[in-house]
Amino acid sequence: MTAHSTANKQATPSTTPTTHSDRSTMFALINGYRISQMLAVVAALRIADHVQSSPQTVSELARLTGAHEEALYRVLRTVAGFGVFHEGPERTFALTPLAATLLDKADASLRTDAQVIAQEWSWRAWGGLLESVQTGRTAFDEVFGHNTWEFFQTHPDASALFNNWMLVLSRRSADSILDAIDLTSTNVVVDVGGGHGALLRAILHRHDSVRGVLFDTPHVIASARSGFDADLAPRVSFVSGDCFLYVPAGGDVYLLKDVLHDWTDERSLEILGQCRRAMDSHARLLIIEHLVGAPNQRCAGKVLDIQMMVRQGGRNRTEAEFRKLLNAADLKLVRIGAAEAGPQVLVVTR
Numbered sequence: 001m002t003a004h005s006t007a008n009k010q011a012t013p014s015t016t017p018t019t020h021s022d023r024s025t026m027f028a029l030i031n032g033y034r035i036s037q038m039l040a041v042v043a044a045l046r047i048a049d050h051v052q053s054s055p056q057t058v059s060e061l062a063r064l065t066g067a068h069e070e071a072l073y074r075v076l077r078t079v080a081g082f083g084v085f086h087e088g089p090e091r092t093f094a095l096t097p098l099a100a101t102l103l104d105k106a107d108a109s110l111r112t113d114a115q116v117i118a119q120e121w122s123w124r125a126w127g128g129l130l131e132s133v134q135t136g137r138t139a140f141d142e143v144f145g146h147n148t149w150e151f152f153q154t155h156p157d158a159s160a161l162f163n164n165w166m167l168v169l170s171r172r173s174a175d176s177i178l179d180a181i182d183l184t185s186t187n188v189v190v191d192v193g194g195g196h197g198a199l200l201r202a203i204l205h206r207h208d209s210v211r212g213v214l215f216d217t218p219h220v221i222a223s224a225r226s227g228f229d230a231d232l233a234p235r236v237s238f239v240s241g242d243c244f245l246y247v248p249a250g251g252d253v254y255l256l257k258d259v260l261h262d263w264t265d266e267r268s269l270e271i272l273g274q275c276r277r278a279m280d281s282h283a284r285l286l287i288i289e290h291l292v293g294a295p296n297q298r299c300a301g302k303v304l305d306i307q308m309m310v311r312q313g314g315r316n317r318t319e320a321e322f323r324k325l326l327n328a329a330d331l332k333l334v335r336i337g338a339a340e341a342g343p344q345v346l347v348v349t350r
């Protein structure tokens with residue numbers, strides 16, 4: 001099964017007139033950014049955590065969060081209309097199943113996702129989408145004057161939140177990715193552009209005899225090393241460098257998770273070239289990304305593709321585009337693993 005068969009079927013061309021319900025759906029789509037900003041505020045102030053054990057009045061929530069009481073009330077009553085918290089008597093708010101997804105410690109918590117959407121480095125880049133569409137240029141670079149990775153090098157708080165978000169996203173999909181890959185007789189896994197190594201950690205947890213190499217830029221490796229699980233760290237080499245210049249040799253398995261979609265085809269070919277150089281004839285490269293699905297299918301790969309357009313200057317790719325890219329890198333796509341949830345796993349050899 002490929003990515004294309006898993007997504008929902010969407011619109012079919014129609015000659016029937018637009019209905020009231022179509023207009024409501026469109027209105028909700030247009031208003032999406034307002035809701036996401038409100039949810040970002042709720043997430044930043046940890047409102048879900050504050051009402052977890054019992055409902056709270058808005059004045060108590062304002063006291064706990066240092067917020068302006070009336071402004072906070074206006075936001076909470078609005079999101080409550082969407083099922084995020086329940087408004088009771090006397091301006092009291094209680095947790096709902098939707099609000100519980102924003103609890104900090106919830107399984108697969110969405111709190112970091114809600115926060116990231118409203119960060120300046122995400123928000124202002126998306127604000128430049130029209131310019132990107134008109135010029136083909138990366139909005140982020142136009143707004144901030146340098147690319148995302150240079151920005152993170154000089155903005156440690158933004159970098160920490162981004163790396164934490166990557167960790168959260170990778171943890172969420174790690175089990176289904178691991179179910180889709182066979183690591184029998186693997187000794188060394190090299191995670192290229194591995195960030196804080198969430199997938200590598202999951203591999204080491206599941207496979208006692210595997211050793212790992214976490215490879216990323218110097219500032220990311222410094223923070224990854226200090227935050228790594230103490231029980232796993234002795235099995236990991238932390239290597240910093242530039243994957244356009246070098247990729248560590250000696251791996252049986254190389255991981256490129258959510259790395260190639262950050263880059264243009266030309267730059268991706270340079271990374272793939274370095275991976276190829278590092279790989280022995282028996283080594284496998286696992287490219288883990290959301291593929292762009294078939295026309296009219298709603299899929300994460302298409303939305304991420306626009307994120308890449310405005311933020312990183314890269315692109316998410318269709319299966320055919322990946323085949324072409326790998327062919328140009330003199331690498332063979334052996335199969336595409338169907339992870340139950342999350343990204344696809346492309347198994348590649350020399």
Ligand SMILES: C[S@@+](CC[C@H](N)C(=O)[O-])C[C@H]1O[C@@H](n2cnc3c(N)ncnc32)[C@H](O)[C@@H]1O
Nearest residue numbers: 166170193194195216217220241242243257258
């Ligand atoms: C989208 S993140 C993916 C992180 C991780 N693979 C994951 O899925 O959680 C891309 C990673 O590529 C790293 N990166 C960017 N430029 C790099 C370079 N020139 N050499 C090595 N890593 C780089 C970034 O620091 C970041 O950690």
